[in-house]
Amino acid sequence: xxxxxxxxxxxxxxxxxxxxxxxxxxxxxxxxxxxxxxxxxxxxxxxxxxxxxxxxxxxxxxxxxxxxxxxxxxxxxxxxxxxxxxxxxxxxxxxxxxxxxxxxxxxxxxxxxxxxxxxxxxxxxxxxxxxxxxxxxxxxxxxxxxxxxxxxxxxxxxxxxxxxxxxxxxxxxxxxxxxxxxxxxxxxxxxxxxxxxxxxxxxxxxxxxxxxxxxxxxxxxxxxxxxxxxxxxxxxxxxxxxxxxxxxxxxxxxxxxxxxxxxxxxxxxxxxxxxxxxxxxxxxxxxxxxxxxxxxxxxxxxxxxxxxxxxxxxxxxxxxxxxxxxxxxxxxxxxxxxxxxxxxxxxxxxxxxxxxxxxxxxxxxxxxxxxxxxxxxxxxxxxxxxxxxxxxxxxxxxxxxxxxx
Amino acid sequence: xxxxxxxxxxxxxxxxxxxxxxxxxxxxxxxxxxxxxxxxxxxxxxxxxxxxxxxxxxxxxxxxxxxxxxxxxxxxxxxxxxxxxxxxxxxxxxxxxxxxxxxxxxxxxxxxxxxxxxxxxxxxxxxxxxxxxxxxxxxxxxxxxxxxxxxxxxxxxxxxxxxxxxxxxxxxxxxxxxxxxxxxxxxxxxxxxxxxxxxxxxxxxxxxxxxxxxxxxxxxxxxxxxxxxxxxxxxxxxxxxxxxxxxxxxxxxxxxxxxxxxxxxxxxxxxxxxxxxxxxxxxxxxxxxxxxxxxxxxxxxxxxxxxxxxxxxxxxxxxxxxxxxxxxxxxxxxxxxxxxxxxxxxxxxxxxxxxxxxxxxxxxxxxxxxxxxxxxxxxxxxxxxxxxxxxxxxxxxxxxxxxxxxxxxxxxxxxxxxxxxxxxxxxxxxxxxxxxxxxxxxxxxxxxxxxxxxxxxxxxxxxxxxxxxxxxxxxxxxxxxxxxxxxxxxxxxxxxxxxxxxxxxxxxxxxxxxxxxxxx
Numbered sequence: 001x002x003x004x005x006x007x008x009x010x011x012x013x014x015x016x017x018x019x020x021x022x023x024x025x026x027x028x029x030x031x032x033x034x035x036x037x038x039x040x041x042x043x044x045x046x047x048x049x050x051x052x053x054x055x056x057x058x059x060x061x062x063x064x065x066x067x068x069x070x071x072x073x074x075x076x077x078x079x080x081x082x083x084x085x086x087x088x089x090x091x092x093x094x095x096x097x098x099x100x101x102x103x104x105x106x107x108x109x110x111x112x113x114x115x116x117x118x119x120x121x122x123x124x125x126x127x128x129x130x131x132x133x134x135x136x137x138x139x140x141x142x143x144x145x146x147x148x149x150x151x152x153x154x155x156x157x158x159x160x161x162x163x164x165x166x167x168x169x170x171x172x173x174x175x176x177x178x179x180x181x182x183x184x185x186x187x188x189x190x191x192x193x194x195x196x197x198x199x200x201x202x203x204x205x206x207x208x209x210x211x212x213x214x215x216x217x218x219x220x221x222x223x224x225x226x227x228x229x230x231x232x233x234x235x236x237x238x239x240x241x242x243x244x245x246x247x248x249x250x251x252x253x254x255x256x257x258x259x260x261x262x263x264x265x266x267x268x269x270x271x272x273x274x275x276x277x278x279x280x281x282x283x284x285x286x287x288x289x290x291x292x293x294x295x296x297x298x299x300x301x302x303x304x305x306x307x308x309x310x311x312x313x314x315x316x317x318x319x320x321x322x323x324x325x326x327x328x329x330x331x332x333x334x335x336x337x338x339x340x341x342x343x344x345x346x347x348x349x350x351x352x353x354x355x356x357x358x359x360x361x362x363x364x365x366x367x368x369x370x371x372x373x374x375x376x377x378x379x380x381x382x383x384x385x386x387x388x389x390x391x392x393x394x395x396x397x398x399x400x401x402x403x404x405x
Numbered sequence: 406x407x408x409x410x411x412x413x414x415x416x417x418x419x420x421x422x423x424x425x426x427x428x429x430x431x432x433x434x435x436x437x438x439x440x441x442x443x444x445x446x447x448x449x450x451x452x453x454x455x456x457x458x459x460x461x462x463x464x465x466x467x468x469x470x471x472x473x474x475x476x477x478x479x480x481x482x483x484x485x486x487x488x489x490x491x492x493x494x495x496x497x498x499x500x501x502x503x504x505x506x507x508x509x510x511x512x513x514x515x516x517x518x519x520x521x522x523x524x525x526x527x528x529x530x531x532x533x534x535x536x537x538x539x540x541x542x543x544x545x546x547x548x549x550x551x552x553x554x555x556x557x558x559x560x561x562x563x564x565x566x567x568x569x570x571x572x573x574x575x576x577x578x579x580x581x582x583x584x585x586x587x588x589x590x591x592x593x594x595x596x597x598x599x600x601x602x603x604x605x606x607x608x609x610x611x612x613x614x615x616x617x618x619x620x621x622x623x624x625x626x627x628x629x630x631x632x633x634x635x636x637x638x639x640x641x642x643x644x645x646x647x648x649x650x651x652x653x654x655x656x657x658x659x660x661x662x663x664x665x666x667x668x669x670x671x672x673x674x675x676x677x678x679x680x681x682x683x684x685x686x687x688x689x690x691x692x693x694x695x696x697x698x699x700x701x702x703x704x705x706x707x708x709x710x711x712x713x714x715x716x717x718x719x720x721x722x723x724x725x726x727x728x729x730x731x732x733x734x735x736x737x738x739x740x741x742x743x744x745x746x747x748x749x750x751x752x753x754x755x756x757x758x759x760x761x762x763x764x765x766x767x768x769x770x771x772x773x774x775x776x777x778x779x780x781x782x783x784x785x786x787x788x789x790x791x792x793x794x795x796x797x798x799x800x801x802x803x804x805x806x807x808x809x810x811x812x813x814x815x816x817x818x819x820x821x822x823x824x825x826x827x828x829x830x831x832x833x834x835x836x837x838x839x840x841x842x843x844x845x846x847x848x849x850x851x852x853x854x855x856x857x858x859x860x861x862x863x864x865x866x867x868x869x870x871x872x873x874x875x876x877x878x879x880x881x882x883x884x885x886x887x888x889x890x891x892x893x894x895x896x897x898x899x900x901x902x903x904x905x906x907x908x909x910x911x912x913x914x915x916x917x918x919x920x921x922x923x924x925x
Contacts (some may be wrong), residue, residue: 108718137716144710144712144719288713
């Protein structure tokens with residue numbers, strides 16, 4: 001029996017067998033393109049039908065994205081807050097119940113191990129979601145605290161509903177209280193008697209919600225949402241569409257825009273929160289936390305490290321993987337994520353650059369783009385300007401109550 | 406809250422050395438001890454009818470000449486064995502080998518050619534032990550400690566080794582990670598001699614003679630012989646106590662305040678700075694500098710608390726191998742027992758039962774699987790009980806039993822008796838009157854040592870003395886220079902470099918480091 005179940009949950013078309021999320025059958029039914037990839041051991045869609053349509057559903061209607069492959073850790077116990085204050089750089093004591101915070105955790109050198117979202121479900125009950133697996137690190141960090149760490153990745157599944165009509169869709173589904181749900185807040189409710197935890201969060205910079213539930217109710221839930229969403233333009237999407245939206249929102253991803261310190265082999269690849277532009281998360285006034293001493297010390301020295309910058313690039317060519325030059329000749333870094341932004345109508349990029357302390361270099365940056373046009377490369381040298389992320393700023397993202405459309 | 410310049414935790418020999426040395430520099434020093442007297446694992450306990458002796462430390466090894474000179478200990482009555490201690494390798498079937506002092510400078514009971522080969526081998530061993538000897542008194546170069554002086558010292562050590570010549574240097578590199586079994590089997594043939602050397606290389610360390618790197622255990626031991634005060638061992642009769650008393654007097658004369666039965670429950674730490682200590686009885690003391698001579702496991706996990714430490718460090722501390730593997734059997738006898746050939750035992754000898762290399766190895770095999778050895782190896786000293794005691798004429802046999810598991814498969818309830826009887830019946834074979842004369846026995850197992858002497862795992866050396874936990878990896882990377890990530894907190898116990906026995910350099914090095922680093 002167990003063997004049969006294993007077979008059903010895993011997909012063997014990849015070189016290693018991949019898990020199937022409880023939503024797999026639903027997404028597979030929407031798929032016409034057959035682009036799948038391995039996300040954290042799960043068979044996940046890159047593109048389901050049409051990348052551009054999928055992207056525009058995020059920005060103009062309502063998109064459905066499967067976030068089940070995220071690692072989800074439940075942290076429960078009388079010292080859960082103290083434990084998380086040692087683990088992460090933000091001050092968890094300041095995080096209210098029923099809120100979500102974006103956070104980071106570091107090693108002893110102050111180098112970022114990963115980022116993630118921390119859900120405070122009650123005083124002593126948290127959920128931490130992250131891109132990478134961290135169970136050994138969490139358990140080792142919990143030594144000395146009255147806290148239990150439960151890896152619920154395989155027992156809890158999640159869906160992200162993102163887009164301008166997502167709030168009205170949830171209203172239609174009878175979710176009371178959606179109007180009062182502010183960004184980065186959460187509550188527990190039911191849709192057609194299905195218990196869910198719903199939070200106003202997402203990875204798109206748009207109005208949107210993330211909904212977690214037990215695996216056994218996944219099918220019933222998605223069927224209910226899908227049927228209700230016909231008039232709201234509900235569209236199932238893959239990773240490529242989400243990736244475009246997240247670059248526009250200026251969000252970084254571990255092991256794409258920076259190398260997690262426990263993956264980095266070369267010592268100069270590790271990054272501190274300041275280098276990622278996330279220094280504002282770090283609360284140096286709270287008690288001890290992992291990496292505190294190193295972060296404090298690093299502030300005293302002149303940082304020679306690479307830092308992440310948001311860039312706007314002249315012209316229309318996306319600059320994925322390109323090299324950035326100072327004065328068109330000295331290499332200063334590489335582009336880690338880039339697209340042509342349909343919303344900003346610009347070529348935008350996230351890049352890691354080593355500019356040192358002199359501001360003057362920022363004025364004279366260029367990117368070398370190899371643009372493949374009908375089997376011939378056109379080598380372009382385009383002017384780069386450093387901007388403050390996000391690339392797009394949507395009022396509906398934080399409007400409360402969200403408009404009814 | 407009473408305030409001091411320095412608080413030292415633990416009145417073992419390293420704690421006493423640090424306290425005395427820092428007090429001599431004019432600092433006001435408080436020494437806190439959980440037990441009711443000083444000496445740590447070398448302290449004297451009442452064993453039988455008011456008779457007191459060190460319960461654990463019988464091992465009459467040497468003490469560092471640097472410690473003796475630095476603290477001026479020779480003005481107190483240190484008791485040494487003037488002629489050195491000879492070792493008898495007990496062998497029931499054949500004649501016993503008598504191993505001369507200074508690790509076999511002379512040997513009785515082996516063939517002439519064998520002795521010639523041994524002489525060459527011994528010389529090589531001592532030559533190579535120079536590496537440890539010269540590193541022992543240095544503060545390890547580590548992540549926090551990279552001064553020009555420490556780097557230069559390390560460079561000079563390497564240069565000196567290289568200057569011994571290419572061949573010798575290559576020989577060192579060839580041998581340094583080898584097992585002692587291969588080395589002695591290459592050169593020697595006398596079974597009990599090979600057993601004895603294997604025993605000495607692995608006593609107190611969780612390795613067998615055939616485990617790679619077990620040769621390091623021997624090098625370590627030899628380096629201590631060389632660096633001992635006048636290359637002499639402490640006397641079997643009261644040497645350990647004379648050393649501990651000398652340290653206490655020295656500390657007292659330098660003005661150290663003592664608090665006994667003052668077990669520290671936690672350090673007072675704010676924002677990664679240690680400012681004081683809290684005792685179990687509720688008392689609190691404050692100081693700018695706190696030095697812990699207790700085990701690194703106890704220091705970091707119990708006193709500092711994982712809450713105040715990087716996960717990286719607590720991971721490494723928790724991964725230390727600190728389960729003790731040696732037990733101590735004390736027996737009080739009516740008189741010195743007679744041997745089977747009706748000769749009297751010489752109380753100035755050390756007796757080792759390790760009849761062959763295979764015997765030591767199979768003992769270790771049992772330890773690996775948490776079982777009792779079927780024929781346990783041990784070393785034994787006899788010390789006369791002074792005439793003032795009511796036990797006039799009696800002797801105490803201090804027996805160290807190698808390879809006693811910390812957590813035995815099954816439980817200790819009956820096994821304790823079994824282990825004790827095994828050892829006694831071995832001695833009995835060779836001294837038939839032994840059992841008859843027994844007045845008192847007590848066996849202290851590793852987990853009992855842990856409880857009684859407040860040392861995690863009950864390990865003599867606080868953590869294994871092996872290749873991955875020496876020098877800048879002792880107790881572990883990042884805290885090897887006696888400082889810790891908690892400002893104001895230093896460590897100086899056996900768990901720090903160079904550690905080991907009653908040598909005392911851990912304490913002295915730590916004191917030097919503190920004097921160099923901090924002002925009053």
